[in-house]
Structures are given as C-alpha cells and as structure tokens.
Amino acid sequence: MRHAQGPLLTIDLTDRTVSTEPVDDRLAEYIGGRGLNTRLAYDRIPFDVDPLGPENRLFLSTGPMQYSRTSYTGRMAATTVSPLTNGLLSSNAGGFLSRNFTGAGYGAVELVGESDELLAVHVREADGDGDPGVEFEAVPELREATVPAVSDRFAESHGLEAEHVACIGPAGENGVRFASVMVSDSRAFGRGGLGAVFGAKNLKAITFDGDAASDVDIEWPDDAGDVHREAATSDSIMKRQGTSSVTELANEVDALPSYYFSETSFEGASGISGDRVEEKKYRKGTCSQCAFACKLPTRDEDRGIETEGPEFETVMAFGSNAGVDDIVDVMQANELCDTLGMDTISCGDVVSMFLESEDEFGNAELVHSLVEQIAYREGVGDKLAEGVHRAHEEFGAADWTVKGMPFSGHDGRTLNGQGLGFATANRGADHMYGEFYPYEYPLVGKDEALDPSGLEGKPPKLVAKENRNAVLDSAVVCKFSRGTVTDGRLAALLDADYEDLLALGGRIVELERAFNNARGFDRTDDTLPYDIEGFEEALSAYYEIRGWNDDGTVPGYDEGRVAGVADD
Template identity: 80%
Template structure:
C-alpha cells in the first residue's frame, strides 16, 4: 500500500529541541494523514491529558497523494485532543501548505510540551544526514496579531509566502475553544479548536520550507492522470459556486437550519444563495495541483469587503441561522473569522444562540461585534468563546451540539441518515465525517440514493462512508472528489484492494473511538437534540455498533482497535 514517506519530527517546545524517529512500520499500517496522526496520538497522548495543557500533543501530516501532482491532493491533516469536544479530533485544510511540508522530508510533525514565550517554529528541509533543521524564534511582537499580519511578517523577514505558514490569530492565543489554525491566510484547520491548542503551547506560527518537487520513487498509475483530466474538464456547478450551490436545495427540502435551529427553512434564502455568491466571485481559486478550482475568492465593490467564500456551512451559520439575508454581511463575518482565526460554523452557531436570547436575529452589525468580542474574550464574548455546549444554559438556549461540537448544515431532521451520521461521528456534529447527506438530497445517481426519511438500510452505508472518508483523510484526498475518485481509482492510487482500504478506515475509526472511550465517551454521547423525532434511531445506532463489532454501549472491545500497542496510561506524560 502506498504511504507517506519520511520520519516523525518531534518538536519539544519546553526544551526547544527537535528529534526524528523512523516510523516506516506505522506508515505501512496507517498510510499517512489522519490515520497516521490517530495512531500516534493513540500511543503518545495520555488518556487524561488536558486539551489545553502541555501534556496534549498536536500532529500535522501529509499522505502519499501529496507526492503526486494530480487534482484533489492539496490538503493535509492535523490531530489533537480537542478543547471543544474533549475527545480526539482530526481536521484538515486545503491550500498549498502540504507540498511544503512534504518537501521538508517529514511524514508527520509532532508538537509536544509548551513554551512560556510566544514562538514561531521554522521547519526546514531535513539534512542529508537525517538531522532536522528546526529553528525557534520568539515573536512577542506578533502577540494578538491577526492572521494576515503574521503572513506579512514572515514574507518580509523570512521570504516565506502565506502557503508556507500555519498560524493562529488572536482567538487561538485567547483560548477560544473553536479557534482555527490558518494557512494561506484563508484556509482553515477549522473544526474543534486546534488553534486554541497551539495557543496553549505558545506557538503563534509554524513555517515549512522544503523542495515541494522532492524526487521520491513513487510510480503512479494511469488513474492519477485520468482524475486530473476529469477535474479539469468537469462542468460542475461547484466550480462557480462552491458548496453554496446546495443552499437553495437544502432550503427546499427543509434541511437548512435557521433562526438558531428553530426552523429548517429560511424565507431570505435568495439573498444568501449560490447565485449571490457567484455574483461576488472575481477570480478562480484552487488548492495545490488541483484543476477542479472550486474555491471562492469573492469581493463586494461597494463595501470593499474581500474574502474567500463563504461556503455553504458559513452561509448557514452566519446567514440563515442568524436570520441574516444579505450575502455581503455573511462575507464580512467570514472575513473576520479568517483574520481572527475561528471556525465559522461554531462561531456562527454560538452567535446565533446569543441573537436568539436577545431577540436580535438579522442584526448583522451585532454579529460582527460579537465575532470580535469572542476572539478577544471581551464582554459577553468571554462566555460565548466557550462554545454552545458550555454556554447555552446561561443564555436560556437549547444545546445544539453533539459531543460538544456545534452543528453544521444539512439538517438531520429532514435528512435522517445525516442525523445518524452526526450522532456517530467521533468528532461531533460535523457533516464531513460520515458525509451521508449526498445520498438523501440526493446529489448522487438516483440508483445510489436513499429516501431521506427514516433509517432503514442506512447503517451499513454509513459505516462504509465513515471508513472511506477515513481513508481519504489518510491519503490525503479532498472529499469534493466525490464522483471523480471512484472506489477503483482510490484502490489504484493507493496500490491496494478496496476491501483492504475499508479495513484501514475501520481501524482508524476504531482507534479514535477507543481513545475517546478512555476519556469517558460512550453511547450516551452518540445522540441528537432531536433523536426522539427520528423513527428507529436507537435500533439503527445498535445496528451501526454491531456492524463495527463494537459493544452496544458504544465502546470498542479491547481487541478491536487492532493497533498492537499499549495505550499510554493516564497521568503518564
């Protein structure tokens, strides 16, 4: 099976040292990306680690596809214990950073310990003797700096463009539980608060500088060229509207959360639709090596606001869920979140919760003020920075989260399979973990579609999708390759049987679950605010566990994780 290349680079922030460890056997088993990160975290993070304490660790990695030049491969993975969910969480970001990490010669980078001073960690290409070249720079002058200011600083002082930089904004420094790690200024390791973890470690930025076209002996099949050609010639609406192309469809089928989840359709949807976003798009945008070019550089000439996006989830969170019906107002909120370093989904949902408590839906000026207050933990923003789960009671609101993570769009009350996917996802209420919604709108061939109502026949498909997505995240391949990177293509790219890939994905999901079980997660956490409204939910959940070979209480049997290594015991740092 093809896998990432190179050693693990461990950066000890407390001691300011860097060491390398060969991990060839682990790469053979877990390929790279999310799989590799999960296996490392399972071994090396204590089961009782404080997410914002020095004992937590962060892993950044690429996969084998970052050694190719085919489309859908400009992404990389990051993993840590989440300060939002308190469980193990992987996120991934697009852009151009992954090629620079790959060029530096490492399969993964591990951040351990914490610095008392604010640091930039500069990772350079591994030496011919295998010795790491890592430099620590104190950057107190960047304290509370916004993301673009960090990029500007390293462009000026180190001749590094934004695609070489992963950094946090003020939100990460201030411990906002849904702070992002940003790269290329506008691409985010968004969900789960990994930016707050970097902030707790005193890391303002990581930079990577290696030869992105490093000569590696990987023989790619013809499938790679076919995928690239199809991406280039596709007439997909996503090339014009990104994921906002689904906004009006979601509204039509009552799957567009609105007014802090009180409703599932929005009368102002036309003002935040894909057509409105397309009108603001002023050039093409893409990720490294990708010909699909689905990104959305947008600009409003009248106000001067310029951003990348918003994508559908941001349109939901800062648009319909906040009662805002002007796409320019959503663009402004999106731009603020990118600059301040916050997940737009969680931030939009927590702002919408506050708007409900104050009867201020539609107040776009208040929305922007709240975004800034959250990032700097000022006024009411200090409480909202804790996220919906920790703050909802104070504002008299319902807890619209799963495992502490705020909901994305594609409402499970209308798309019941996606509802089950929200519940089972190890990282919480995130649409891309199981990604069942395409089968229920549907966005797939009618022969592959499911009736959105009910859960009959859906658990087996959900297991397959979760496993496949874990493989994509390990490879690392963009999930927007749906319909282009077929099962046969994926197997050819990774030089493996598809059944073996399903086994890999199942093992990654089980490791995540086993880690979370050790932190107290079980069946009670696999639930929804509306679980009682979905017929057969409990039976479907039990069926899901049975297919995975897990216990009916949502825990993994001792031998099911299949890692072949002991967990680090609680309290062992």
C-alpha cells in the same frame, strides 16, 4: 500500499529541542494523514490529558497523494485532543501548505510541551549531516497579530509567503475553544479548536520549506492523470459557486437550519444563495495542483470587503441560522473569522444562539461585533468563546451540539441518515465525517439516491462511508472528488485492494472511538437534540456492524486490547 514518506519529527516547545525517529511501519499500515496521526495519538497522548495542557500533542501530516501532481490533493491533516469536544479530533485543510510540508521531508510533525514565550517554529529539510533544520524564533511582537499580519511578517523576514505558514490569530492565543489553525491565510484546520491548542502551547506559527519531496520517486498509475483530466473538464456548479450551490436546494427540502435551529427553512435564502456568491466571485481559486478550482475569491467593492467564500456551512451559520439574508454581511463575518482565526460554523452557531436569547435575529452589525468580542474574549464574547455546549444554559438556549461540537448544515431532522451520522461521528456534529447527506438530497445519481426519511437499511451505508472517508483523509484526498475518485481509482492510486482499504478505515474509526472511550465517551454521547423514528435501533445496528458493545464502546478499550492495536 502507497503511503507517505519520511520520519516523525518531534518538536518539544518546552525545551526547544527536536528529535526524529522512523515511523515506516506505521506509514505502511496507516497510509499517512488522519490514519497515521490517529495511531500516533493513540500511542503517545495520555488518555487523561488536559486538551490545553502541555502533555497534549498535536500531529501534522500529509499522505502519499501529496507527492503526485493530480487534482484533489492540496490538503493535509492535523490531529489532537479537542478543547471543544474533549475527544480526539482530526481536521484537514486545503490551500498550498501540504506540498511545502512534504518538501521539508517529514512523514509527520509532532508538537509537544509549551513555550514560556510566544514562538514561531521554522522547519526546513534536514541538511547533509542530518541536522533537522528546525529554528525556534521568539515573536513577542506578533502577540494578538491577525492571520494576514503573521503571513506578511514571515514573507518579509524569511521570504516565506502564506503558502508556507500555519498560524493562529488572536482567537487561538485567547483560548477560544473553536479557534482554527489557519493556512494560506484563508484555509482552516477547523471545528475542534486546534488553534486553541497552538495558543496554549504559546505557538503562534509553524512554517515549512524545502525540496526533499523531489527525492521521493513514486510511480503513479494512469488513474492519476484521468482524475486530473476529469477535474479540469468537469462542468460542476461547484466550480462557480462552491458548496454554496446547495443552499437553495437545502432550503427547498427543509434541510437548512434557521433561526438557531428553530426552523428548517429560511424565507431569505435567495439573498444568501449560491447565485449571490457567484455574483461576488471575481476570479478562480483553487488548492495546490487542483484543476477543479472550486474556491471562492469574492469581493464587494461598495463595502470594501474581500474574502474567500462563504461556503455553504458559513452561509448557514452566519446567514439562515442568524436570520441574516444579505450575502455581503455573511462575507464580512467570514472574513472576520479568517482574519482572527476561528471556525465559521462553531462561531456562527454560538452567535446565533446569542441572537435568539436577545431577540436580535437579523442584526448583522451585532453579529460582526460579537465575532470580534469572541476572538478577544471581551464582554459577552468571553462566555461565547467557550462554545454552545458550555454557554447555552447561561443564555437559556437549547444545546445544539453532539459531543460538544455545534451542528453544521444539512439538517438531520429532514435528512435522517445524516442525522444518524451526526450522532455516530467521533468528532461530533460534523457533516464531513460520515458525509451521508449527498445520498438524501440527493446530490448523486438515481441509482445511489436514498429516501431521506427513516433509517431503515442506512447503518451499513453509514459505516462504509465513515470508513471510506477515513481512507480519503489518510491519503489525503479531498472529499469533493466524489464521482471522480471512484472506488476502483482510489484502490489503484493507493495500490491496494478496495475492501482492504475499507477495513483500514474501520480500524482508524475504531482507534478514535477507543481513545474517546478511555476519556469517558459512550452511547450516551451518540445522541441528538431531536427525535428520529427508529434512531435507537439504528444506533444499535451501527454498533453491531462495527463489532462494538451496545453501550458504544470498543471491546477491550479499557484493557489495551483494541483490535489493530498491538503492544509494541
């Protein structure tokens, strides 16, 4: 099986020391990316760790596909214990950092400890004598610097453009529980608060540079060229509108969360639709090596706003869910989150929650003010920075989260299989973990489409999707490759039997679940704030397919006997 290359680089921020160790056996078994990170986290992070304490660790890695030149591979993975959900969380980000990471020559990087002053860490490929080439730089002048300001600083002082930098903005330093680690300025390791983990460690940025990847010789099958060619020639609407292209479809089928989830359609949807986004797009945008080019550089000259996006989830969170019907207002909220370093979904949802409590839906000026208050923990922003789950009672609002993570779009009250996927996902209410919604809109062919109503027959499909996505996140391959990176092509690219890959994906999901079980998670956390007919029966069927206990725990998790985990 093809897998990532290189040793594990451990960076101790407390002592400012580094060490390397081989992880060839782990790479051979888990490919790289999310799979490798999950196994390393299971082995090395204490189950009772404080997410914002020095014993929490954060892992960064890529997979074998980042050594190729094919499309959908400009991504990398990050894993830690989330300060938002309190469980193990993996995230991945696009942009251009992944190949600079492989250039440094490491299979994974582990961050541990915490610095006594604000630091940047610069990672270069090892020299001929084996020196890891890691530089620790105190950067007190970057205290509460925005993401673009950090990139500008390292471009000027080190010749490292934004494509080399992973950093946090003020939100991460201020412990906003949904702060992101930003890469290439506008791409995010989002959802679970990885930026707050950086901030707790007093790590402002980490950069990567080198040419070690040129020494990795992997022979790729013809499928890699076929994938790249089809990405280049595709006429997908996503090339013009990104994921915002689904906005009006979601609205038409009553799957667009609106007015802090009180409704499932929005009368102002046309004002925040994919067409409106396309009107503001001024050039193509992409990730490293990708010919699909679905990114959205947008600008509004009248308001002086320039950003990347918004994608559908941001349109939902800062548009329909906030009662805002002007795409430029959503663009401004998107740009503020990128600049300050926050997840747009979690931020938009908690802002929408506050708007409901104040009867201020549609007040875009207040939305933008709240985003800044949250990032700096000023005024009411200090409480909102804790996220929906921790703040909802104070504002008399419903808790629209699963496992503490606020909901993304593709409403499960209409798309019932996606609703089940929100509940089972180890990350929480995240649409990309099981990614069931394409079958229920549908966004796939008639032969794959499913009736959105009900859950009959859906648990096996959900298990297979979660397993496949775990493999994609380990490879690391963009999920927008749907329809191009077929099952057969994925198997060929990774030089593995497809069923074996699905089994590996299942082990990764199970390791995440076992880690969370050890932190107290069980069936009571696989819940929804709304009813779906047959939900409890479907949830039990899901557990049975996975071979788990009916209480949502993995057999043997409390005795270290979890399947696929050996005492070695």
